[in-house]
Amino acid sequence: MSNSQLPPYQPPTAGSAPAPTGRPKWARKRIAIPASFVILFVGVVIGAAGGTDQKKTGAEAKPQPTVTVTVTAAAKAEKAAPQPTVTVTGPPKTKTVETPAEQATPSGTVVFKVWGSAPSGVEVTYGSDSDNRQGSGLPMTKTLKLDSAALYYDVTAQLSGGGDINCSVTVNGRTKTGHASGGYNICTAQLNGGFGGGWS
Known part of the structure; x- marks a missing residue:
């Protein structure tokens, strides 16, 4: 058919069907449906990532409240160690020197005594x-008769390398005592007569 035989070209009208393309309709659907699923999946992933960032930003902007536990004084007192027991003691005990049984010293006599421990x-x-x-x-x-002319009466006791001793001399109810401890120390006790002589 020659060009002169072709009908003249008429542009499509608004109500007319679109011009056919080179692909059929079922082929276009095969591409469009998977593409829409891919676009939907990418949108969901982006949306989820954006939501997480917003949550993190919100959490960072508003710090979470801090819980502080305060132990009261009463609770501390319950867990505290028991209070120490206070013991009141009296004054320290003084060392008591054991003396031989005192006997009434007869008038006109002198009594000499030595007692204690002297192992050596x-x-x-x-x-x-x-x-x-x-x-x-x-x-x-030991007992002696009182001599009114005597100026003094005494007793001495020397340790021989250790011990603890006491000594005394008594004349007419007056007593003088002495003490020695350790080594070669000497215990001495002495009573003197009156200035004008005699033992009243």
Whole structure:
């Protein structure tokens, strides 16, 4: 057919059907449906990521409240260690020196005594300014007749390397005492007569 035989070209009208394309309708649906699913999936992923960022930003902007537990004084007192027991004690006990049984000293006599502990021995001397005597053994008690002319009466006891001893001399109810402890120390007790002589 020659060009002169073709009908003249008429533009499509508004109500007319679209011009056919090179692909059929079922082929277009095969591409459009999967593409719409891909676009939908990408949109969901982006939306979820954006929502998470907004949540994080909101959480960072508003800090969560902090819970503080305060232990009251009463609770601390319950867990505290028991209070110490206060013990009131009296004054310290003084060392009591054990003396031989006191006997009434007869008037006109002089009594010499030495007592205590002397494991290594003790050397005892007793008497007056004009009469010296030796004693031995613990406890020791010696009695002499009072000489009114004597100036003094005394007793000495020397330890022989250790111990703890006491000594005393008594004249007419007056008593003088002494003490020695350890080594070779000496216990001494002495009573003197009156200035004008005599032992009243």
